[in-house]
Amino acid sequence: MAFLRSMSKPDVTPMILGRGVYLRNPQPGDYGPWSDLRGASRSFLTPWEPTWPSDDLTRTAFRRRLRRYQREIREDQAYPFFIFREEDDALLGGCTLSGVQRGVQQ
Template sequence: MALLDWMTDATGPVVEGRGVVLRPPRIGDYAAWADLRESSRDYLQPWEPAWPDDDLTRAAYRRRLTVYAREMELGNAWPFFVLDPTGRTLYGAITLSNIRRGVAETGTLGYWIGRPYAGEGHGTAAVKAMSRHAFRQLKLHRLEASCLPSNAPSRRVLEKSGFRLEGEARAYLKINGAWADHLLFGLLSEDAERAEQRSS
């Protein structure tokens, strides 16, 4: 995929989940993204890296899309927006990043849901859909995710999506300006497959 194609209208996989659609961000999504992030600022900031001063500007958004395009072309990451089934309402975002091939076949999940849509199951639906895509289409063997011990909603999303708590890492990521301990979770492809067979 050429960078020019990405900047004009993103192409890439569209992943359907239960009540959500995942697809790559587009230039035309800027206003909806900036509005949702701004209205959710106080809700999201305690769980995320510190936001740069220009984080919600159009120029920063374009830079973000440029990075996304490079990562997708290299197969290192798959950044998706989480939308309603019609594709008109932006709920949040989910990214499969740090993809390691070879003996690992592993990737890391990160996600956020805007305050107006939190607690409605969209995060869980997005994680399940992305996990299915990672295992079936990308042929990964393992997914990893983490959250702050105090972030009970994020922990519930991971547990409902089949992830198992595997440990705790001290000063794992710099969150909101300070190094923070994180709970570490993992999901194997065979565990996800068994869970899906039981629920069908």
């Protein structure tokens, strides 16, 4: 997973390509589609996540989320991705590779 270490460089935005989809780091411009999708998916997400703060879908909360993502990447602890449909670049969801441990486990 050495390719993931490159994510900490600000000028690099890795993209992982799949069949009809691609994964990339969340970016500030993703706020609108992210907020719409997350709001529409709330009933599905609620059992799997901690209690949502009252401002969860605000732009300010999204910026806080992006800062946390960057910290986790920088500390080599987690790698968040948004999933997009290749055909129209629609945001479909997200996933995070977390619990990264380096050293003997690697």
